[in-house]
Amino acid sequence: MLHKVFGLSVYQTTVGSHSAIREGLLAEIRKVMEKPECQFEHDNSRVYSDYRLGNDPITHRYRDLLLPALRPCVEEFGNMLGIKEIVFGQVWFQHYERFSFHNTHNHWPSLFSVVYYLQFDPAQHHATTFVHPCALQHKIYSVHNINWPREFKPEVKEGDIVFFPGFLDHYVPMCRSDKPRTIISFNFDATG
Numbered sequence: 001m002l003h004k005v006f007g008l009s010v011y012q013t014t015v016g017s018h019s020a021i022r023e024g025l026l027a028e029i030r031k032v033m034e035k036p037e038c039q040f041e042h043d044n045s046r047v048y049s050d051y052r053l054g055n056d057p058i059t060h061r062y063r064d065l066l067l068p069a070l071r072p073c074v075e076e077f078g079n080m081l082g083i084k085e086i087v088f089g090q091v092w093f094q095h096y097e098r099f100s101f102h103n104t105h106n107h108w109p110s111l112f113s114v115v116y117y118l119q120f121d122p123a124q125h126h127a128t129t130f131v132h133p134c135a136l137q138h139k140i141y142s143v144h145n146i147n148w149p150r151e152f153k154p155e156v157k158e159g160d161i162v163f164f165p166g167f168l169d170h171y172v173p174m175c176r177s178d179k180p181r182t183i184i185s186f187n188f189d190a191t192g
């Protein structure tokens with residue numbers, strides 16, 4: 001018997017009200033992006049994010065639109081895992097322009113994290129790419145020419161939302177498009 005053990009839950013679904021909230025969210029996010037603290041430039045790449053603004057009131061308008069719209073998806077995910085109580089943590093957006101990317105990182109010690117693809121063209125943009133947590137074993141497998149996928153990149157479209165364990169490493173490959181790519185991310189804790 002072959003046991004596949006220690007499976008991870010990465011859940012993908014679509015936000016039902018995406019088309020109703022999209023423009024309102026983008027309009028509010030554009031206002032936040034004007035703050036210099038939200039602008040990060042490196043070489044020829046530019047990323048906007050309110051990650052460092054914390055709970056600044058200017059961020060409340062888009063969060064107030066966002067969280068009620070996403071709550072059904074969060075509860076759906078919670079029900080599948082037998083979660084009874086959900087506690088929302090930090091919420092932030094990332095707006096990527098041409099040549100922008102995000103290096104490998106994780107959201108530990110948050111229990112779960114979410115990426116909501118607010119502005120996304122599958123023909124132009126990359127989804128968040130997850131890295132296998134057993135990196136050492138993967139290295140040995142590849143030395144012995146044993147095929148074992150190192151990464152998982154879900155096929156997402158705009159309006160999709162992806163849930164993943166906070167400890168799971170992930171990155172965003174470079175955006176080479178002139179079309180902006182905007183996601184909203186948040187962490188949450190839960191009790192069963």
Ligand SMILES: [Fe+2]
Nearest residue numbers: 105106107170
């Ligand atoms: Fe992340």
